[in-house]
Amino acid sequence: MTFKRLQNYYPEVKRTWVLAIPIIIGTLGAVLMGAIDSAMIGKLSPISLAASSSANSVFFLITIIGIGITLVFAPMVSASLAQKDHKEAASTFWAGMWLTLFASILLTIAVLLAYFNFHWFKQTPTIIPEAKTYLFVITFSTLPMLGFLWVKHFLDGLEKTIPGMAVTLIGLVMNIVLNYILIYGYLGFPAWGLFGAAIATLISRIFMFLVMLAYAFYYHRSKEIILIKPIN
Numbered sequence: 001m002t003f004k005r006l007q008n009y010y011p012e013v014k015r016t017w018v019l020a021i022p023i024i025i026g027t028l029g030a031v032l033m034g035a036i037d038s039a040m041i042g043k044l045s046p047i048s049l050a051a052s053s054s055a056n057s058v059f060f061l062i063t064i065i066g067i068g069i070t071l072v073f074a075p076m077v078s079a080s081l082a083q084k085d086h087k088e089a090a091s092t093f094w095a096g097m098w099l100t101l102f103a104s105i106l107l108t109i110a111v112l113l114a115y116f117n118f119h120w121f122k123q124t125p126t127i128i129p130e131a132k133t134y135l136f137v138i139t140f141s142t143l144p145m146l147g148f149l150w151v152k153h154f155l156d157g158l159e160k161t162i163p164g165m166a167v168t169l170i171g172l173v174m175n176i177v178l179n180y181i182l183i184y185g186y187l188g189f190p191a192w193g194l195f196g197a198a199i200a201t202l203i204s205r206i207f208m209f210l211v212m213l214a215y216a217f218y219y220h221r222s223k224e225i226i227l228i229k230p231i232n
Contacts, residue, residue: 022165023074023156027067027149029168031060033175033204034138037197040179048194051130054123058135062110063142066103070096070149077157090228093154100150104143111139130194137198144202144209151212158222163215171208175200 034056042049073096080088114120115135118128152164181189182196192199216222 022161025165025168027071027152029172029208032172033201034060036172036175037134037179037201040176040183041194041197044183044193047127048130050124051127052134052194052197054121054127055131055135055138058114058118058121059111059138062114063107063145066100066107066142066146067149069103070100070146070153073150073153074156077154078159081158086225086228089157089225092157093226096150096154100146101143104146107146108139108142111135111142115139134194134198137195138201141202141205144205148205148209148212151209151216155212155216155219155222158225160219160222163219164212167208167211167215170211171204174207175204178203 034052038049038052038056041052073092076092077089080086080092115132118132118135123131148167152167155161155164178200179197181187182192182200183194185191185196189196216226
């Protein structure tokens with residue numbers, strides 16, 4: 001009897017996993033980019049590795065709040081569509097935009113505060129200069145990172161999960177390529193070391209956000225919802 005019941009649930013379990021795996025990969029991409037930077041910068045020196053790890057820890061300690069905020073958009077959109085309330089879904093998109101923008105500004109200020117007071121974190125003095133340089137640059141990736149997650153989770157609510165995963169994977173590959181060019185100095189670029197890794201991450205996050213936003217306005221289903229006049 002139990003086995004037969006499990007067989008009845010199998011289609012739903014399979015459908016849930018098909019939706020969940022791209023969502024998980026897409027969300028992890030925000031964190032994996034910093035991990036990739038740390039892994040690739042480790043070839044330079046132990047100090048650079050420690051500096052990037054320290055800066056990334058501080059960055060995510062603060063911005064994890066914004067990442068958590070964006071997670072609410074998918075279930076809200078999904079609930080609206082289940083009730084066939086497209087105006088409510090449109091309102092969620094635009095309210096999410098303003099909430100993401102507001103959270104990004106506050107969190108950027110918070111990270112800058114940490115940058116100017118890096119001594120709060122009791123790090124070894126030798127790593128502080130490089131850590132601060134890296135942290136300062138990736139601070140300005142807060143908005144594109146959260147913006148990407150805002151649009152991604154909106155599309156997740158429409159059960160359109162593959163684009164977010166695809167853009168995440170492309171962004172991670174882009175980050176690796178830019179890291180090689182900017183950290184070690186290829187294609188005529190100077191070897192910028194940890195500063196180059198930070199620039200690579202900033203560019204990759206901006207790219208991911210813009211591509212995700214462009215797709216949301218291109219995909220017919222999300223475009224139709226987005227262009228509905230939202231509820232006042």
